[in-house]
Amino acid sequence: MIHAQGGRLMRDGQPLLLRGFGLGGWLLPEGYMWKLDKPCDRPRSMEALVARLSGDAYAADFWRRYLDSYITEADIAWIAAEGFNCVRLPINARHLDDGQAWPYIDACVQWGRRHGVYVLLDMHGAPGGQTGQNIDDSAHDQPELFQNPAFQDALVEHWRQLALRYRDEEMVAGYDLLNEPLPNFFAQYNHLLMPLYRRLAAAIRAIDPHHLLVVEGLHWATDFNVFDELKTCPLDGNVMLSFHKYWSEPDAESLRPFLDCAKALHMPLLQGESGENNLDWYAAAFPLYERLGISWSFWSYKKMDCANSPVTFAKPAGWEQIQACAAGESIPRDKAIRILDGFLDCVRSGARNDAVIRALTRRAPLCLPAEHFDACTGHSSRVGTAAYRISEPVRIVFADGRSGAVNFDRKAGEPQPPEENLHVLLDAGEEVRYGFDAGDACLVTVICRGPGVLLLLAGGEKVFARLTPQWQALQCKAAPTDGTLAVRVTCTEGEAALEQVSVVPC
16 A cells, blocks of 8 residues: 655555645535635535525435536546546545445545545544634534544544545555644644544554555644654654645745655655646646655645636526525525526536646646746846745846745636736856656747847757847747656856746647
């Protein structure tokens, strides 16, 4: 089975990176994925809304049809065909109790076995709630898991049952014990997290000695200080640390606390959730995780009416009326049922966003902002530049000349606004390098300007150009090697500004 060894994930004696998607919205739907706001922002309120509008009998059938169609074997087969090897499956403990979730967890594991896709079991909604927010299906906006010992007992029992059921299943990647525990506004309970992790680990190990245990930091899985005690008192010998990353700089500097902690503890690292941004951010962040040896899981695989998830489904006709009902209004039952039936039709006929896959994998055709290079060689000072990749020795500057922090918060997938646009400035002797996934020969284009001379080297082809003050396109045709197209851009004289690099199959 997958296991942690020497700070890496291993399988059959070989290092392994997990790469894939969080199946958010399936066994634990969140309101925003349906374009619903508070108070209808979590499973229990979404379930209550459907029942209020349609009646209990229809509601039961609605959820059966929803669960049968939101994720299917075809999704797992497509994930595998696109070259990914893992899904993170969010679980709502409430539907372990009522039995609803078990057949779908079983099915997902079976599909993973058939298509070579690992399944990471994620306790996304623990008994009582571990965050006190909508994401864990909290009933009272409190982290009652840490307020009521009975909920901790229930969580231990849930993990015992999961371990009993899947302890011999090799395609279960491991057990993600608790999603995003205890945001800072509930920090008074922080001291309870590691004792709970230890209790869960002991309960699982009494049944399952083999599967990987995944533990997340505090405050939306961004604070690893809670793991300091593991330096002197380990949790288990087969553990992976998990962090989540949203709406911040997609650079190595922002990952340093996680990397340093994992290195000190000799544990592998998982980026358990990252996404909900634009495609340029994806093209920067996810290849970076792989260069740093970090496994990753994109959030979220499927949502309504969006362009920044791998799969999307249309907003059904009349959905505005359902949104109004979520805020307290009512409509006739027959009308609600027609709209909800239309919603299920949309769910079943979701569309794939190939552009998202291309961004995650740097697959051609792709246009990449120049500042998202893979590597660089330089000697420039970073004083007065944009606060992005600040430790790297080539200048990254705002197009409008200012300095300071870059705002990468693009939750709806919208492009960076003009005031956030960046350029790379190269002095003589400085270079940036990019790698792209390409199956055939491509046209490589660099948008550049300056008073200087630029060398473009791509797939063995060379092009020199003396630049002008106006933006221009430096181009060459190049063939990949073993599916990878390496692009190097070097300033050989003067200074050059780079705006973007694109690769398009010829």
